[in-house]
Amino acid sequence: ASTGLARARLEDPLLGADGPPLTLVCAPAGSGKSTLLTGVAARTPLPVAWHRVSADHAATRSFVGRLATTLARGFGVPELAEPADVDALLAALDAHCEAPSLLVLDDLHELFGTAAEQLLATLIDGRPPTLRVILSSRRPPELNLPRLRAAGEQHEIGADDLRFRVWEVEELFTLVH
Helix, strand or coil, X not given: CCCXXXXXXXXXXXXXXXXXXXXXXXXXXXXCHHHHHHHHHHHCCCCEEEEECCHHHCCHHHHHHHHHHHHHHHHCCCCCCCCXXXXXXXXXXXXXXXXXXXXXEEXXXXXXXXXXXXXXXXXXXXXXXXXXXXXXXXXXXXXXXXXXXXCCCEEEEEHHXXXXXXXXXHHHHHHHC
């Protein structure tokens, strides 16, 4: 359950039936990225799979294998016989994500400059249309984001967006603290 302040101006665009297929939340450490996404995950009616990326996911085999485990827990996608098989992971997603669902990839900056970051581009491009993805990172990932943005398939939330507005600070102290 979310323990922070619900911030409708940031959460509502991600929760709607016509929410963006891909969202990038990109801001420095301590900006509230994970807190925002925890609130979205708690409020969405969609099934959610949450994957926290760590530095030991830099190898494609490790990243795909651990992501497959997350998807198995979140969406019932079967475990892969070969952990590094991206095509099998995409096929399993196609078969098991017939209804809208949400995948959150938190701390994506841990993959900066690795083979796993390039593999993520393949996963983003090949995902089923019912799968929404939210990426959280301290820096923009090496993905073809301008193409997605131009196609209207990407929503971006940056550090300025995450800053509390005066009325949110008042609400935070009144309702939460």
